Amino acid sequence: DEHFSTSPGSFISSALSVEYRSIVLNRVLVVIDSKPTLLTDPSDIKQAAIKHFQSVVTPPLIQYSSIDEFSSRWQRAYTPLSDIDSSLYDSVLSPILEDEWKSTLNSMPNNKASGPFKISYEMLKHLTGEAFNLSLILANACLNQGDIPADWREAL
Known part of the structure; x- marks a missing residue:
């Protein structure tokens, strides 16, 4: 679906036939x-x-585009520490592998309330083929772009 790459939220809503109500x-x-x-x-x-x-x-809060725009106090707080090897973060920043994703999904608890998109952990555990691959692509895209939906953050 063309919405998957441009608007994952719209893709999920469309796939689940989410009905939005509005006030006129x-x-x-x-x-x-x-x-x-x-x-x-x-x-x-x-x-x-x-x-x-x-x-x-x-x-809205001030949006900073660079650490250089921070006050000196916060620049010091967010400047990388020179005594820490940056390669320690390599595994955290690498894409999620299929077996890691499957293991993570399978470790989710059963019988929990679905979120706003009505997708339960049980549904995610039973994903196969293209649906599983698309869920992995979505998860990696969220991590790569640092754009994790607020509802997902609350669920964690």
Whole structure:
């Protein structure tokens, strides 16, 4: 599936026929000049929703693109230690092998609640062929890109 490489989350949702529910706002009550006002025009509702969430949600944390942008205190904390051999990390950074993946999946406990994608450990344990290979590719892609879905992190 073309979504697998471009959008793994969409691929999984599509494969599992995940049904998303949404809330449709066709009117919004806002306070303008100290008096309640009912908005029904879709563009006004959209603007009111944007304004609301911009004021409710805190601004994102600062995104750093390089360690050089850190304060000197954090640069010292995150600078690699010279007395540690970097080759120690080679095995951690190498791709997951098929037998390692199979062993990891088989070590997962049974009878646990499924996550948001409704995939149970039992389902993962029974993957074979192409499905098993795609799950391994997905796991390695997540590790290589350092992009592990938040729901997966919570499950760990």
